[in-house]
Amino acid sequence: MEIVRSQKRTLAAPIVVLTLPLYRSAPSLEVRLEDFELFAIDRLRVLKGISDGLSRGKKPDEMEILVRDMWKKNMSHPQASEVVNKDIISHFVLRLVYCRTEELRKWFLSMETTLFRYRFRLEGHEVQRALMAEFDLPYKIVSNAEFESVKEKLGQVARSIGPYSSNADTIYFKVPFEEVPELVASRRVFILKGHAYVAMHQVVSLVVTQFRSHLSKALVLTNRKWTSTIREREKDRLTPIVEALSTSYLGPDYSQAREFAEISLKDIDQVAKSSFPLCMRHLFEKLREDHHLKHGGRMQLGLFLKSVGLTLDDALAFWKAEFSPKVGAERFDKEYAYGIRHNYGKEGKRMDYTPYSCQKIISSTPGVGDHHGCPFRHFSEENLRAALGKIGVANHAMEDVIDKVRNRHYQLACTLTFEAVHGSSCDAGINHPNQYFIDSQKILQKNNSTV
Amino acid sequence: MPRGESENGRDDMLIDGCEPEQPRGNSVPDGFNTNYLKVYYGKLFPHHDIFKWMSYGNDGKHPACDRSYFGQREFSFTLDNDIYLRFQSFNSASELENSINEKCPVKIDIGPVYNVDPAKRHAYAQAGDNGFAPVERELIFDVDITDYDDVRYCCSGADVCLDCWPLMTVAVKVIDTTLRDDFGFNHVLWVYSGRRGVHCWVCDEKARRLNNEQRAAIADYFRGNENSHKKVSLTGHALHPFLARSYTEVLKGFFEEKLLSSQNLFSNEERFEKILEMIPDESITSELRGKWQESRRSSISKEDINVVRWGQLKQMLQSGKQKGQGLRRCVEEIVFSYAYPRLDMEVSKHMNHLLKAPFCIHPKTGRVCIPIDPNHCEEFDPTTVPTLSKLLGELNMGGVKADGGDEWDKTSLGKSVRYFRSSFLQPLLKSCKEKIESSYSAKLQESKNSLSW
Numbered sequence: 001m002e003i004v005r006s007q008k009r010t011l012a013a014p015i016v017v018l019t020l021p022l023y024r025s026a027p028s029l030e031v032r033l034e035d036f037e038l039f040a041i042d043r044l045r046v047l048k049g050i051s052d053g054l055s056r057g058k059k060p061d062e063m064e065i066l067v068r069d070m071w072k073k074n075m076s077h078p079q080a081s082e083v084v085n086k087d088i089i090s091h092f093v094l095r096l097v098y099c100r101t102e103e104l105r106k107w108f109l110s111m112e113t114t115l116f117r118y119r120f121r122l123e124g125h126e127v128q129r130a131l132m133a134e135f136d137l138p139y140k141i142v143s144n145a146e147f148e149s150v151k152e153k154l155g156q157v158a159r160s161i162g163p164y165s166s167n168a169d170t171i172y173f174k175v176p177f178e179e180v181p182e183l184v185a186s187r188r189v190f191i192l193k194g195h196a197y198v199a200m201h202q203v204v205s206l207v208v209t210q211f212r213s214h215l216s217k218a219l220v221l222t223n224r225k226w227t228s229t230i231r232e233r234e235k236d237r238l239t240p241i242v243e244a245l246s247t248s249y250l251g252p253d254y255s256q257a258r259e260f261a262e263i264s265l266k267d268i269d270q271v272a273k274s275s276f277p278l279c280m281r282h283l284f285e286k287l288r289e290d291h292h293l294k295h296g297g298r299m300q301l302g303l304f305l306k307s308v309g310l311t312l313d314d315a316l317a318f319w320k321a322e323f324s325p326k327v328g329a330e331r332f333d334k335e336y337a338y339g340i341r342h343n344y345g346k347e348g349k350r351m352d353y354t355p356y357s358c359q360k361i362i363s364s365t366p367g368v369g370d371h372h373g374c375p376f377r378h379f380s381e382e383n384l385r386a387a388l389g390k391i392g393v394a395n396h397a398m399e400d401v402i403d404k405v406r407n408r409h410y411q412l413a414c415t416l417t418f419e420a421v422h423g424s425s426c427d428a429g430i431n432h433p434n435q436y437f438i439d440s441q442k443i444l445q446k447n448n449s450t451v
Numbered sequence: 452m453p454r455g456e457s458e459n460g461r462d463d464m465l466i467d468g469c470e471p472e473q474p475r476g477n478s479v480p481d482g483f484n485t486n487y488l489k490v491y492y493g494k495l496f497p498h499h500d501i502f503k504w505m506s507y508g509n510d511g512k513h514p515a516c517d518r519s520y521f522g523q524r525e526f527s528f529t530l531d532n533d534i535y536l537r538f539q540s541f542n543s544a545s546e547l548e549n550s551i552n553e554k555c556p557v558k559i560d561i562g563p564v565y566n567v568d569p570a571k572r573h574a575y576a577q578a579g580d581n582g583f584a585p586v587e588r589e590l591i592f593d594v595d596i597t598d599y600d601d602v603r604y605c606c607s608g609a610d611v612c613l614d615c616w617p618l619m620t621v622a623v624k625v626i627d628t629t630l631r632d633d634f635g636f637n638h639v640l641w642v643y644s645g646r647r648g649v650h651c652w653v654c655d656e657k658a659r660r661l662n663n664e665q666r667a668a669i670a671d672y673f674r675g676n677e678n679s680h681k682k683v684s685l686t687g688h689a690l691h692p693f694l695a696r697s698y699t700e701v702l703k704g705f706f707e708e709k710l711l712s713s714q715n716l717f718s719n720e721e722r723f724e725k726i727l728e729m730i731p732d733e734s735i736t737s738e739l740r741g742k743w744q745e746s747r748r749s750s751i752s753k754e755d756i757n758v759v760r761w762g763q764l765k766q767m768l769q770s771g772k773q774k775g776q777g778l779r780r781c782v783e784e785i786v787f788s789y790a791y792p793r794l795d796m797e798v799s800k801h802m803n804h805l806l807k808a809p810f811c812i813h814p815k816t817g818r819v820c821i822p823i824d825p826n827h828c829e830e831f832d833p834t835t836v837p838t839l840s841k842l843l844g845e846l847n848m849g850g851v852k853a854d855g856g857d858e859w860d861k862t863s864l865g866k867s868v869r870y871f872r873s874s875f876l877q878p879l880l881k882s883c884k885e886k887i888e889s890s891y892s893a894k895l896q897e898s899k900n901s902l903s904w
C-alpha cells in the first residue's frame with residue numbers, strides 16, 4: 001500500500017509510545033478470519049456511536065466522553081499487546097468495507113476523522129507532539145524571543161475566546177493562515193503578516209486536516225484495488241464478509257428474545273398499542289383493516305411477532321383469523337400457513353429466521369400496496385405527521401421528530417418518538433423493532449410496579 | 452449567481468440624489484447614453500492597463516510565462532438592451548479593446564480564471580466534473596451603503612451623501628489595514644462602485660489561489676456582531692486584537708467625531724431608545740432616559756446634544772461603580788453596531804463571483820468607477836467623482852489643444868489612471884515578474900538536482 005516509514009518512527013519519538021496509530025500503511029500481520037470480522041464489528045460500533053452522537057448534536061466535551069467510553073468498551077482486548085493490532089486491523093478492514101461507494105467513503109471518512117480528533121484530544125502533550133512529528137508537519141515552534149514580542153496579543157486572543165484563559169499556553173506554532181481556516185473563521189488565532197499563531201491545544205485542527213486528507217486519498221486508492229483485484233481474488237473468503245459488513249446490524253440478537261412472558265392472543269391489541277414501534281403498528285393496523293398483507297409485510301410483522309413471543313400455534317390462529325374474512329379459511333391453509341410455519345423454521349430449510357433490524361427495514365423498498373418498511377423513511381411528511389399525532393406525539397416533540405426525518409436520521413426520529421410516547425429517555429437509540437418493544441415493556445412494567 | 456443581476460435589480464428601486472452635475476461651458480447634455488459611452492471607450496477607458504493587470508506578468512517574454520493565462524479569464528458584458536453576455540474571453544489586449552469598443556457594454560464584469568478558455572467551456576463540460584472549473588480569482592469584497600440603512604438617518608437605499616459616506620471610509624480603513632497587517636497581502640485595489648459603495652480587489656498570488664473554504668474563513672474573520680441591536684452578549688473578556696485595533700484606530704474616532712453628530716444619533720427619543728436597548732442594565736437606562744427626556748424641555752446648551760448624551764452614557768457605563776467588564780463592553784458594542792463594516796459575505800466566499808471592472812461608468816449616475824487610495828480615503832468625495840458627461844466636456848475642450856499623448860490625461864480621469872498605474876499596477880507587475888523568474892530558476896534547479904541522481 002505505502003512505504004512503511006519504520007526508521008523515521010524511532011527517530012522522531014524515541015521515548016513516547018504511540019498508542020494512536022496514523023494508519024499510514026497496511027499492517028503486515030497475520031489475521032485470523034474471525035478476528036477480521038469481529039474486530040471490524042467492534043470498531044463499527046464505535047463509529048456508529050459517534051455518528052449517533054453527532055446527529056444528536058452533542059457538544060465537543062460530550063463527544064469526547066462518548067468517544068472515550070465507546071472506545072474503551074469495544075476496542076479493548078484481553079491481551080494488552082493486541083490492542084494496537086486490533087485498532088489497526090479493524091481500521092484497515094473497514095477501509096475495505098467502506099471504500100466501495102462515494103457515500104460509504106464519505107461516512108467513513110467523517111467518522112474516522114472524528115474518532116481521530118477526539119482520541120488525539122485525549123492524549124497528553126508529549127504524545128501529541130510525537131504525533132505531529134510523525135505527520136511531518138513543517139511547522140516550527142515559535143521561539144522564545146518571538147513569543148515575547150507577541151505574547152500580549154496571544155493573551156488577548158485567549159481571553160477573547162472564553163473566560164478560562166486556557167492556562168496560558170506557551171507553546172505556539174506559526175502556520176500559514178490558509179492552513180487553519182476554521183481557526184481563522186472563528187477568530188481563535190492571532191494572525192500577523194499571513195501567519196497564524198496556533199496554540200498547542202489548537203494543534204488538533206492541523207493534525208486532523210492532515211489525517212483527513214491522507215485518509216481521503218487512501219480510500220480512493222483502496223477502492224481502485226478493491227474493484228481491480230481484491231473483490232475477485234477474495235470472492236470466496238473476504239468478499240462476502242466485506243459486503244455484509246457495511247449493512248450489518250450491530251445490536252443484540254433478538255431472534256431468541258424471550259425475556260418476557262410470551263404474549264398471548266388476547267393481549268395482542270393492547271400490547272400493539274402500548275409497545276409496538278410505528279412500523280409494526282402500521283402493519284398491524286393495516287392487517288386489521290384490509291385482512292391482508294403482502295409478502296413483505298407478512299415477513300416483517302411475522303418475524304417480529306415471533307420474537308416478541310407469539311408461539312407458532314398462536315401465530316397460525318392469529319393470521320388465520322385476520323386473513324379468513326378476505327381469502328377464506330381454506331385458501332389460507334393452502335397458501336399462507338406454509339409461510340408462517342416456514343418463518344418458525346418448521347418448513348423448508350428448517351432454519352430459524354431472524355427478525356428484521358431497523359437498518360434492514362429502512363433500506364427496504366416497498367412498492368404500491370405494500371405496507372412494510374419504516375414509516376419515518378417511507379411515509380410522506382403529511383402521513384407521518386398524522387400517524388405521529390395518532391399515537392400522541394405533538395407540538396415540539398413532533399417538530400423534533402420531523403426535523404430528524406428531514407435530515408434522514410430515521411432511527412433517531414424513532415428514538416425521539418419512543419421518548420415522547422414513554423416520557424422516558426432512550427440513550428442507546430432504537431436499532432431494532434424488538435428492542436423498541438422490549439425497552440417499552442420494561443418501562444411499562446416498572447411504572448406498573450411502582451404505582 | 453452573477454453579481455450583475457442582483458445589483459441591477461436593486462438599482463432600479465431608487466434614484467440617486469446627487470445629480471444633477473453642473474455642465475460647464477462645453478456643455479455635453481447630462482446623463483448616460485450609448486453614444487457618450489462609445490466615445491468614452493474609444494478615447495478614455497484604459498483598456499491596456501486592464502489587460503496588463505489581468506495578465507499578471509504572463510504577457511511577458513520570459514519562458515516561464517503562461518501565454519494562455521489571460522485568455523482563460525472570464526469577462527462578461529451587460530449590453531444596452533439588457534442582454535447579458537457571460538464567458539467572454541480574449542487572447543490579447545487588442546481583442547479585448549476591439550470587443551469592448553464594438554459591443555459598447557453598459558457594464559463590464561470580471562470573473563475568475565478558469566482551467567480552460569471559458570468561451571470553449573462546452574467542449575470540456577462533458578469531460579467529467581473537473582472539466583470546467585475556476586482555478587484563480589482575486590479575493591474580492593463588496594461593501595454597500597444600502598446595508599447600513601438601520602444606522603443612517605440622512606439617506607436610505609442607494610442614496611449617499613457626505614454625511615453617510617464616512618461609513619464607507621471606515622470600511623476601507625478597517626479592511627485595508629487588516630488585509631495588509633494580518634493577512635500579509637500587498638496588492639490591494641479599492642474602487643468606488645459608481646454609486647453606493649466600494650469594491651476591493653486583493654491581487655497577491657496567494658490571494659488569487661485561495662480555495663472557497665479559505666475565502667469563507669477570511670470573510671468570517673471580518674464578520675460583524677451577529678446580534679447587533681440586541682443586548683450586549685458577554686462573550687469573552689477581551690476583544691480579538693484585530694477588533695481591538697479596529698476599534699481604537701478607526702471606529703471610535705469616526706463614531707465620536709463624525710457619525711455621532713452627522714447622523715444625529717441621540718437627537719430624538721426613537722433614536723436614543725435604539726441605543727438604550729443595547730444596555731442590559733435597567734437602572735442605567737431609566738436614569739439616562741429620565742435625564743434626556745428632561746433636557747429636551749430645557750435645552751439651551753450650545754453643545755451638540757448628541758455629543759453631550761454620548762458623554763453621559765459613557766460616563767454611566769464606564770464609571771467605576773458599574774459592575775465590571777460587561778457594561779464597559781457595552782460602549783464598544785454600540786460603536787461596533789453603528790460603525791463596523793458590513794460586508795456582502797457571499798461575494799467574498801466564492802471563486803466564481805463576478806465583480807464590476809474598475810473604470811466602468813455607472814449607468815444610473817454616470818459616474819466613473821475610479822480607484823480610491825486607502826491612505827487618503829477620508830478625502831474621497833463620491834459627489835465629485837467625474838461623470839461621463841463631464842469627461843466628454845473636458846475632452847471637447849482639450850481637443851483644441853491636441854498635443855498628442857493620452858486623451859485621458861487631458862481630463863479629470865487622468866489623476867485616477869495615474870494613481871492606478873503608480874500605486875497599484877506597477878508594484879503588482881514588479882512582484883509578478885519576480886515570482887515568475889524565481890519559480891523558473893527554482894524549477895531549473897530542481898531538474899538539475901534530479902539529474903545528479
Ligand code: SF4
Pocket residue numbers: 277278279280357358359361362373374375376410411414430431432433436
Ligand atoms: S426506526 Fe426501526 S423500529 Fe422505528 S419505525 Fe423504523 S424500522 Fe421500526
Ligand SMILES: [Zn+2]
Pocket residue numbers: 603605606610611612613614615616
Ligand atoms: Zn447620507
